[in-house]
Structures are given as structure tokens and as C-alpha cells.
Amino acid sequence: MRLPETQLALLEAASATETKTVAQLAEELGEDPAAVTRAAFELAEEGLLAVEEHVAETVTLTEEGRRYREGGLPELRLRTAAAEAGADGSAVEMGQLIGDAELDGPEVDIALSNFARKGYGEIDGGAVTLADDPTYDPDADPEAEALEAVANDEAGYLDSGVLDRLESRGLLERTETTVRSVTLTDEGVTALMEGVEAAETVGAITPELLTSGEWTDVEFAEYNVEADAETTYGGKEHILRRTANRVKDVLVGMGFREMEGPHADADFWINDCLFMPQDHPARTHWDRFAMDVPPMEDLPEDLVERVEDAHRNGVGPDGDGYHSPWDEGFARAVALRGHTTSLSMRYLSGHAVGDLEPPQRYFSVQKVYRNDTLDPTHLLEFFQIEGWVMAEELSVRDLMGTFTEFYEQFGITDLEFKPHYNPYTEPSFELFGKHPETGELIEIGNSGIFREEVLSPLGVECDVMAWGLALERLLMLMYGFEDIRDVHGTLCDLDLLRNVEVVY
Structure with a gap:
């Protein structure tokens, strides 16, 4: 043979x-x-x-697991500091123990929660008292011993419950x-x-x-073409990026030009130019991501004065401002933009590319940031399709026709419109599309005709219709996704992204 x-x-x-x-x-x-x-x-x-x-x-072990193996679990360090401070006889202030245990940042919460879970003692009124009979023996803590065993390649002898706990804490990784x-x-x-x-x-x-x-x-040599082979995944364009590029192509084909601008900008461009009152709930730290950086000094002083006057007194003989506080320091404060309308304000004011004469069409497809609660249709950061048209005698019918033409390019023809209130547009309406799988109406955008209080300080003397559409919501209608967290973010579904078919 x-x-x-x-x-x-x-x-x-x-x-x-x-x-x-x-x-x-x-x-x-x-x-x-x-x-x-x-x-x-x-x-x-x-x-x-x-x-x-x-x-x-x-x-x-993960990096955090290796750190705790060498320096000790946070709850054990807290327990040791408490014992050395005499907490087995009387309560000791938690602040002192945190310093003695050299706990910092997230380790404090980790130490406190696991200290209580393991029955090492009680925490009451900011003071710590050690238990006489803890649930876990601090000198033979099974989780600390497990970290040592994993480091020595002896995980096969460990209880699966301990491994599950350490995995949930992010201290180890298990692969098959x-x-x-x-x-x-x-x-x-x-x-x-x-x-x-x-x-x-x-x-x-x-x-x-x-x-x-x-x-x-x-x-x-003979080759067995039926033999198992290792699965390899080549690089490919992310479906969100692919759709964003297609949106750009569609809008360019409709006569629009693309805007560009900073992700972190002065609140003046993000909200004040939009005639958003400074005490509006959306401008608090609950909804925006403020940045701990110096205020923006490079703002056109004459425009700042006109915007402030619009907020205080309104525009025109019948105008009426907000009669609410307006602080220039707040206007110059820097935050992550909550919408790309900050770009529209820069362009319409002439600050970005000089004065513009009608007719004009501009758009952007860029990321925005909002302090929202995560759910199937909301993320902390997402992509917004911003757009506006400057022309004489525009109407809501022009705006609705633009949306109809745009969404038809993606096979979406069952749009619904709902009247809405915005501080910066009048009239205003929201757009809805029907989800192809659930039949549920999904909000896909907001739009309207800019108010005089927005346009007059910018020096614009004709109509401007504008909108902000969600790119991720467009994907939901095109592909039937029910949760945008499957598409991008830390919980994205990699198999879905690898295998999804392109929709034209």
C-alpha cells in the first residue's frame, strides 16, 4: 500500500x-x-x-479577571479593610473603607453589591458592619479560588455555578x-x-x-471536496453604510448637495438657531450629552444678537418671544449634536459656504447622539437623514411630494402623515411607514416649514422646508428588522449582518 x-x-x-x-x-x-x-x-x-x-x-480570564486575581476581588478588599478598621465590633464609615480598600470608580458599586450578596456584613446609613457568620468564608472565597484555578488551567474541576457567576461578572470568557x-x-x-x-x-x-x-x-493528491472546512468570513460593507450610501445617491439624483460639519458643536448651532427655548426639556442633561470642554468662541456675534432677540422678543411686529431666560454662555456651551439640523443652520446662515441664493437643496446622512432609553427603535446614537429645500412659495404639498419621491426609490409607498408641533417649524408633521412584518406603523421622520423666527435671524428671506429622517427606521421598513439593536451597537446580530440579502 x-x-x-x-x-x-x-x-x-x-x-x-x-x-x-x-x-x-x-x-x-x-x-x-x-x-x-x-x-x-x-x-x-x-x-x-x-x-x-x-x-x-x-x-x-478577561483583563478585569486577571486584575482581580492579582489585586483581589473588590468585595474581599472591602471586607479586609472593614476587618482591619474594627467593623466586626462597631460600624465604620463606608467612605473610610473605600479609601482603605483602594476602590475606585465602578469598583465601588461592584464591591458593595457583592459584599452584600456574599453576606460579609451589612451596609446601613453609609456605615459597614461585618457579619459574625458570613455566607462565604472570606479566607476561602470560591470565586477568588476559581480565578486562581482558571489562571492555572484547572477550570475543569470547578463548579459550573461559580463559573456562571464569574462569567456574568465579566471576569472570564468561555468558548467551545x-x-x-x-x-x-x-x-x-x-x-x-x-x-x-x-x-x-x-x-x-x-x-x-x-x-x-x-x-x-x-x-x-486527492482532494475531498466534501470534507469539513473552517468557516471564514470576508470583509463586507455594513448594511447600514450600504443603505446610507444609497440614500446619498438617491438625494444627489434628486438635485441635492451634501453638507458636512462637526459632531460636537455649540448649543447655539444645535438648538438656539432653531428657536428652541433654553429651558426646553430636550436641552437638559437628561436628553443631551454635554461636553466638559471650553465654550465655543468662534460664533458670529451679529447672528448671536439676532437669535437672542428672536428668543426674547420674537420676529416682526406681531412676534412674541419666549419670555424665558436666555444665556449666551449656555449658547456657547459644547455638546454632541442631537440632530444634524445644526449643519442646516450653519449652511443657511452662510457661515459654512457663504451666502446662498434660492433655489437650494442640501442634505446630510450623519450620526447624532441622544440620551434616550434603549429599546427596539431607539439607540444612544443613530444616523439621521437631514435635508432642506430653499425656494419661493413652498408648501406642505411640496414637502409631501419630496418624501413620496424619495421613499419610492426604496419600494416604500404607504406613507402616512400626522400633524405635529415643533418649536422651529409651522406647519409640521411626522412621517409613518408600515412595518412589513408586524404591520405596525413606525415613525420614520419629522418635518415642516421653518418658522420666521428661525429664518429671519439667519438672513433667509424665502421659504425653507426641512426634515430629519431616521436611517435605521428606513432599514426596518426595507428589511423587516424589528429591533435596530440587531443592526448596530454592542448587541448586534453578526449572523444577520453576514447573511442578510441586499434589497433594491
Whole structure:
């Protein structure tokens, strides 16, 4: 019998009485594990080897787990500090113990919650008292011992409940791998006893083999096209980016030009120019992400004065301002933009590209940031499709027609419009589309005609219709996604992103 060199070496290294893993054999033979695996399956097809598979779990410490293994779990450090401060006899102020235990930042909450869970003591009124009979023995804390065992590759002896707890705390990672083991069959033993020779095989025809004529004498390697292969994922454009680029193409085709601008901007551009009162709830820290940086000094002073006057006194003889506080310091404060209308204000005012004469069409597809509660339709950051048209005698019908033309490019024709209130547009309305899977109406955008209080300080003397549409909501209508967290963010569904089909 003649076998390729790798198969022969594997057959000779395998044992009929001792099971060996592919990894062990690959190291022993100095071969690539993939090549040894392929050879094992080929020998198994010939009946010379038996291949068995089982799933093995690998447990490793995370960076935080390694830090706690070396420096001690936060709750144990707090317990040690409490014991040294005499908390077993009388209550000790928590602030003192936190300092003594060198707990910082998130470690404080981690220490307090696990201190109570393990029954190490009581925390009452900002003071700590140690328990006489704790649930866990602090000198033999099972979680601390588990960290040490994992570090020493002894996780197989640990209780799964302890591992589950450490995994939930983010202190270790568990991964499953398929382990393949081989043993010689009786046929394999017989073949070795009768004698097996190495066959020189060639994996591909080369120019040298052709010109020399040796290709007629060599033995070509056989390839099992049905053998298991490792799954590899090539890079691809994210579906959100792909859709954003398509939105840009559609809007450019409709005669729009793209706007660009900063993600962090003065509240003046983000809200004040929009005639949003400074005491509006959306401008508090509950809804915006303020930044601890110096205020923005580069603001056009004359525009600041006109915007402040509009807020205080309104615009025109019949105008009426908000009669609420207006602080220039607040206007200059920097925050992450909650909408890309800050770009519209920069362009309409002439601050970005100089004075604009009607008609004009501009858009942007960029990220915005809001302190929202996470749910299937809300994220802390998402993409907004901003757009506006400057022209004479615009009407709501023009705005609705623009949306109809835009969404038809994506196969969405069942739009619904609902009157709405915005401080900066009048009239205003929200857009809704029907979800293709649930049939539920999904809000997909907000729009309207800019008020005179917005346009007059900017120096714009004609109508401007504007909108802000959610790119992620467009994806929901196009692909039937029910949760935008599947598409991007820390909880995104990688399998979905790899396999989703492109919709045109």
C-alpha cells in the first residue's frame, strides 16, 4: 500500500490502544493541524483510522479577571479593610473603607453589591458592619479560588455555578471548540504490519512538470471536496453604510448637495438657531450629552444678537418671544449634536459656504447622539437623514411630494402623515411607514416649514422646508428588522449582518 507522506506519518504516529488528539499529533509530527485533520478524515474513509469528535470548553480570564486575581476581588478588599478598621465590633464609615480598600470608580458599586450578596456584613446609613457568620468564608472565597484555578488551567474541576457567576461578572470568557481524536483501526494495524510506502504526490500541475513531461509519471493528491472546512468570513460593507450610501445617491439624483460639519458643536448651532427655548426639556442633561470642554468662541456675534432677540422678543411686529431666560454662555456651551439640523443652520446662515441664493437643496446622512432609553427603535446614537429645500412659495404639498419621491426609490409607498408641533417649524408633521412584518406603523421622520423666527435671524428671506429622517427606521421598513439593536451597537446580530440579502 502506498499513501501520501502526511497520511503515512499520521498512521504511524497513531495508536490502537491510546487515543490521541489531532492537536497532539500535529505537534508531534511538526505538521499544520489543518493538514493533519484532512489526512485523518482521508484515512478514516479508507477504514484505517477512527476519528471521534467532542466539544471541549476553554475558560480564560478577561483583563478585569486577571486584575482581580492579582489585586483581589473588590468585595474581599472591602471586607479586609472593614476587618482591619474594627467593623466586626462597631460600624465604620463606608467612605473610610473605600479609601482603605483602594476602590475606585465602578469598583465601588461592584464591591458593595457583592459584599452584600456574599453576606460579609451589612451596609446601613453609609456605615459597614461585618457579619459574625458570613455566607462565604472570606479566607476561602470560591470565586477568588476559581480565578486562581482558571489562571492555572484547572477550570475543569470547578463548579459550573461559580463559573456562571464569574462569567456574568465579566471576569472570564468561555468558548467551545471541537476536539478531534484518532485511534488506529484493526485495518490500520494490519496495513502497517503488511507494510506501507510513502507515495510522492503533487498538489498542482506546474510549468516545469508540463515542459519536462514528468506530469505523466507523478501521482496527484486527492482532494475531498466534501470534507469539513473552517468557516471564514470576508470583509463586507455594513448594511447600514450600504443603505446610507444609497440614500446619498438617491438625494444627489434628486438635485441635492451634501453638507458636512462637526459632531460636537455649540448649543447655539444645535438648538438656539432653531428657536428652541433654553429651558426646553430636550436641552437638559437628561436628553443631551454635554461636553466638559471650553465654550465655543468662534460664533458670529451679529447672528448671536439676532437669535437672542428672536428668543426674547420674537420676529416682526406681531412676534412674541419666549419670555424665558436666555444665556449666551449656555449658547456657547459644547455638546454632541442631537440632530444634524445644526449643519442646516450653519449652511443657511452662510457661515459654512457663504451666502446662498434660492433655489437650494442640501442634505446630510450623519450620526447624532441622544440620551434616550434603549429599546427596539431607539439607540444612544443613530444616523439621521437631514435635508432642506430653499425656494419661493413652498408648501406642505411640496414637502409631501419630496418624501413620496424619495421613499419610492426604496419600494416604500404607504406613507402616512400626522400633524405635529415643533418649536422651529409651522406647519409640521411626522412621517409613518408600515412595518412589513408586524404591520405596525413606525415613525420614520419629522418635518415642516421653518418658522420666521428661525429664518429671519439667519438672513433667509424665502421659504425653507426641512426634515430629519431616521436611517435605521428606513432599514426596518426595507428589511423587516424589528429591533435596530440587531443592526448596530454592542448587541448586534453578526449572523444577520453576514447573511442578510441586499434589497433594491
